[in-house]
Amino acid sequence: xxxxxxxxxxxxxxxxxxxxxxxxxxxxxxxxxxxxxxxxxxxxxxxxxxxxxxxxxxxxxxxxxxxxxxxxxxxxxxxxxxxxxxxxxxxxxxxxxxxxxxxxxxxxxxxxxxxxxxxxxxxxxxxxxxxxxxxxxxxxxxxxxxxxxxxxxxxxxxxxxxxxxxxxxxxxxxxxxxxxxxxxxxxxxxxxxxxxxxxxxxxxxxxxxxxxxxxxxxxxxxxxxxxxxxxxxxxxxxxxxxxxxxxxxxxxxxxxxxxxxxxxxxxxxxxxxxxxxxxxxxxxxxxxxxxxxxxxxxxxxxxxxxxxxxxxxxxxxxxxxxxxxxxxxxxxxxxxxxxxxxxxxxxxxxxxxxxxxxxxxxxxx
Amino acid sequence: xxxxxxxxxxxxxxxxxxxxxxxxxxxxxxxxxxxxxxxxxxxxxxxxxxxxxxxxxxxxxxxxxxxxxxxxxxxxxxxxxxxxxxxxxxxxxxxxxxxxxxxxxxxxxxxxxxxxxxxxxxxxxxxxxxxxxxxxxxxxxxxxxxxxxxxxxxxxxxxxxxxxxxxxxxxxxxxxxxxxxxxxxxxxxxxxxxxxxxxxxxxxxxxxxxxxxxxxxxxxxxxxxxxxxxxxxxxxxxxxxxxxxxxxxxxxxxxxxxxxxxxxxxxxxxxxxxxxxxxxxxxxxxxxxxxxxxxxxxxxxxxxxxxxxxxxxxxxxxxxxxxxxxxxxxxxxxxxxxxxxxxxxxxxxxxxxxxxxxxxxxxxx
Numbered sequence: 001x002x003x004x005x006x007x008x009x010x011x012x013x014x015x016x017x018x019x020x021x022x023x024x025x026x027x028x029x030x031x032x033x034x035x036x037x038x039x040x041x042x043x044x045x046x047x048x049x050x051x052x053x054x055x056x057x058x059x060x061x062x063x064x065x066x067x068x069x070x071x072x073x074x075x076x077x078x079x080x081x082x083x084x085x086x087x088x089x090x091x092x093x094x095x096x097x098x099x100x101x102x103x104x105x106x107x108x109x110x111x112x113x114x115x116x117x118x119x120x121x122x123x124x125x126x127x128x129x130x131x132x133x134x135x136x137x138x139x140x141x142x143x144x145x146x147x148x149x150x151x152x153x154x155x156x157x158x159x160x161x162x163x164x165x166x167x168x169x170x171x172x173x174x175x176x177x178x179x180x181x182x183x184x185x186x187x188x189x190x191x192x193x194x195x196x197x198x199x200x201x202x203x204x205x206x207x208x209x210x211x212x213x214x215x216x217x218x219x220x221x222x223x224x225x226x227x228x229x230x231x232x233x234x235x236x237x238x239x240x241x242x243x244x245x246x247x248x249x250x251x252x253x254x255x256x257x258x259x260x261x262x263x264x265x266x267x268x269x270x271x272x273x274x275x276x277x278x279x280x281x282x283x284x285x286x287x288x289x290x291x292x293x294x295x296x297x298x299x300x301x302x303x304x305x306x307x308x309x310x311x312x313x314x315x316x317x318x319x320x321x322x323x324x325x326x327x328x329x330x331x332x333x334x335x336x337x338x339x340x341x342x343x344x345x346x347x348x349x350x351x352x353x354x355x356x357x358x359x360x361x362x363x364x365x
Numbered sequence: 366x367x368x369x370x371x372x373x374x375x376x377x378x379x380x381x382x383x384x385x386x387x388x389x390x391x392x393x394x395x396x397x398x399x400x401x402x403x404x405x406x407x408x409x410x411x412x413x414x415x416x417x418x419x420x421x422x423x424x425x426x427x428x429x430x431x432x433x434x435x436x437x438x439x440x441x442x443x444x445x446x447x448x449x450x451x452x453x454x455x456x457x458x459x460x461x462x463x464x465x466x467x468x469x470x471x472x473x474x475x476x477x478x479x480x481x482x483x484x485x486x487x488x489x490x491x492x493x494x495x496x497x498x499x500x501x502x503x504x505x506x507x508x509x510x511x512x513x514x515x516x517x518x519x520x521x522x523x524x525x526x527x528x529x530x531x532x533x534x535x536x537x538x539x540x541x542x543x544x545x546x547x548x549x550x551x552x553x554x555x556x557x558x559x560x561x562x563x564x565x566x567x568x569x570x571x572x573x574x575x576x577x578x579x580x581x582x583x584x585x586x587x588x589x590x591x592x593x594x595x596x597x598x599x600x601x602x603x604x605x606x607x608x609x610x611x612x613x614x615x616x617x618x619x620x621x622x623x624x625x626x627x628x629x630x631x632x633x634x635x636x637x638x639x640x641x642x643x644x645x646x647x648x649x650x651x652x653x654x655x656x657x658x659x660x661x662x663x664x665x666x667x668x669x670x671x672x673x674x675x676x677x678x679x680x681x682x683x684x685x686x687x688x689x690x691x692x693x694x695x696x697x698x699x700x701x702x703x704x705x706x707x708x709x710x711x712x713x714x715x716x717x718x719x720x721x722x723x724x725x726x727x728x729x730x
Binding site: 077 | 446
C-alpha cells in the first residue's frame with residue numbers, strides 16, 4: 001500500500017477527529033475509497049475505538065431514491081439511533097463517477113433531505129470529518145492523470161497542520177480585531193464590515209471546529225458589502241460550469257450580476273431568497289499544498305492565495321452569541337484568485353498583496 | 366445489468382425477507398457485491414423501506430482486529446442501537462479474497478466474537494437473510510470459470526421457491542411423524558432417533574424460519590446415533606481441506622474417526638467439548654439447482670440428493686418446547702452424497718433411494 005494512504009489515515013484519526021480509546025466511530029466509505037478504509041480501520045484498532053462501517057454509494061442511493069414514491073419516512077429510527085450513539089463520524093469520499101446521481105430529480109433529493117433533517121443534525125452533532133481518497137474519478141474531474149492527482153491530493157492533505165494552524169491564527173486575530181475588509185484587483189473593489197464577528201481557524205481538526213481534510217482557510221461572516229467583485233476561478237454550481245462571475249453590491253445586497261459562462265446558475269442562486277442576495281462568508285485560502293483548481297470545492301476554496309465569498313447562509317460560529325446568521329436556503333461559494341495586482345486590506349492596512357501574506361517572504365506592503 | 370441480478374434482488378426482498386413499507390432495513394454489502402446492492406436498493410425503494418447500508422470487508426476487519434489489543438469493548442452502543450432498531454438485516458456476501466482474514470489469530474477473532482455476542486443476538490432478532498453475489502473470488506473457490514459460476518449460482522438462487530417449499534413440506538411431515546432415520550450406503554449404516562423432534566422446512570424465507578438464500582433443505586435435530594457413516598463430499602473445516610471422513614457412533618457418541626485427508630481438523634472438532642461428539646443436525650439437501658460441490662457451505666449443504674450431519678450444537682426450533690439443544694461451542698456440517706446404491710429409511714420405509722425421493726420420477730422403492 002502507498003505509504004501516503006497510511007499517513008492520510010493517521011492525520012484523519014489523530015489530528016482531525018482526535019479519536020480516543022472507547023470512541024464509537026461510524027466510518028462511511030465510498031466504493032473507491034477501500035484502501036483508505038483499510039488504513040483507517042488499522043488506526044482505529046490501534047486507538048481502541050469501536051467501528052461501524054457504512055457504505056456511501058451514489059449508485060445505491062440513486063437506485064433507492066428513483067424507485068421510492070417520494071413519501072419518505074421522517075428520520076428512520078435505526079439510522080437515527082446509530083448516529084445518536086456515535087462519538088465520531090469519518091466520511092471517506094471516493095465514488096467511481098462524480099455524476100452518479102445526475103438523473104435523480106432535484107425534487108426527489110430535496111424531499112429526502114427534508115425528511116432526514118434530524119439525521120443530518122445527529123451526524124453534525126458527532127465529531128465528524130470529511131475527506132476524500134484520491135481516485136480516478138476525481139482525477140478525471142480535475143482534468144489530471146491519476147498519479148498526478150494523487151500527488152496533488154496528498155500535497156494538500158499531508159501538511160504540517162500544527163504549523164499551518166499557527167500561521168492561520170495570525171490571520172484569525174487580524175480579522176477578529178478588524179472592522180472592515182477591502183479587496184482590490186482588476187474588476188474588483190469591494191468593502192465589507194467584519195465588526196464584532198469571530199473568524200474560524202479552519203485547521204482540519206474538530207478542536208478548531210473544522211470538519212474538512214484537507215482544510216486550510218480562515219473564514220468569517222461579513223456584512224454590508226459595497227462595490228464590485230469578479231470571481232475568476234471557474235467552478236461548477238448546481239451542475240453548471242461558471243466562469244468570470246461579476247457581482248455588484250449596494251447597501252449590502254446584490255444589485256447586478258453577470259458571467260461569461262453560467263449566468264443562469266448565478267441567477268438561480270441570487271433569486272432563491274432574500275438571504276441569497278447577501279454575503280454569508282468571507283474565506284481566505286491558506287493551504288499552499290493546493291496550487292491549482294480541480295473543480296472540487298473541498299480543495300478549491302482552500303487554495304493558498306485565493307479568497308472566496310459565499311452568497312447565502314452564514315455560520316453561527318462567526319456571529320456574536322445569540323445572533324443568527326444570514327438566513328437562506330443556500331450557501332454558494334465563489335472564488336477569486338488574489339494573484340499579481342491584487343490586495344486585501346483590513347482597516348486600511350495591507351494584509352495580502354500579489355498573493356503573498358504580510359508575514360511571508362516576498363511580501364511587499 | 367444482468368437481468369438475473371434484478372431477479373435475485375426481488376427474491377431476496379419479497380420471498381426471503383418479506384420487506385414491507387416502513388421497514389427499517391440494514392443492508393450489509395461485501396466489496397464485490399455492489400451490483401446486487403444497487404438492485405436490492407431499487408427494490409427497497411419500491412417497497413418504501415428505510416435503508417442503512419453497511420460495508421462488510423474482510424480486509425477492513427482484518428486491519429482493525431490485528432491492530433487492536435484484544436481488550437474489545439462489550440457490544441458497542443452505536444452498533445447495538447442500529448440493530449435493536451432494525452426490522453430486517455440483508456447480508457450480501459461477496460469479498461475479493463475468501464482468505465482475506467487468514468492471518469488474523471484465532472484468539473483475536475474469538476475475543477472479538479465473545480465481546481460482541483449481544484450484537485450478534487440483536488442481528489439474529491431481525492428478519493435476517495444471508496445471500497452471496499456470485500463473483501470471481503467465489504468462482505475461484507469453486508474451481509469454476511466466472512460465467513460458469515454465475516450460471517451455477519443463479520440456478521441455485523432463482524428457484525420456484527413456492528413449489529420447492531411444498532415439496533419440502535412432504536419431507537418435513539415424514540420426519541415430524543417419524544421416530545427413527547436410517548442411512549445406508551457404501552461405508553455407512555447409521556440409525557438416529559428423531560422421536561418428538563420438529564423438522565424445519567428451510568425454504569429461503571423468514572416465514573419458514575429460514576435465513577439463507579439459496580436454501581432448500583429440511584433439517585431436524587437427531588439423537589442417539591448408532592453405527593458408521595462416511596462423508597464423501599470434500600469440504601473445508603477450520604481452514605483445512607477434509608476428504609472421506611468416517612465417524613463411528615456408539616451410545617450416541619463418536620467413538621472413532623478417520624479421514625483420508627484432514628484428520629487433524631476432525632480431531633480438533635471432536636475434542637472441542639462433550640457436545641461435539643454428539644449430533645446436532647440431520648439435514649436433507651433438496652435444492653436440485655445445486656448440482657455440484659463448490660466448497661461453500663451456503664450451497665453445498667443444500668445440494669439435492671445429499672444428506673448432512675452436524676457435530677455439535679442443535680437448533681432450538683427442532684426441539685420440544687423448553688428443551689435445550691445439544692450444548693456445544695461448535696456446529697460443523699459434514700456431507701454425504703446419497704447417490705447410486707444409497708438409501709434413507711424412516712421407520713423402515715424407504716424415503717430416498719439412489720438419490721431419488723419417493724415422490725420423484727425414477728424412484729424405485
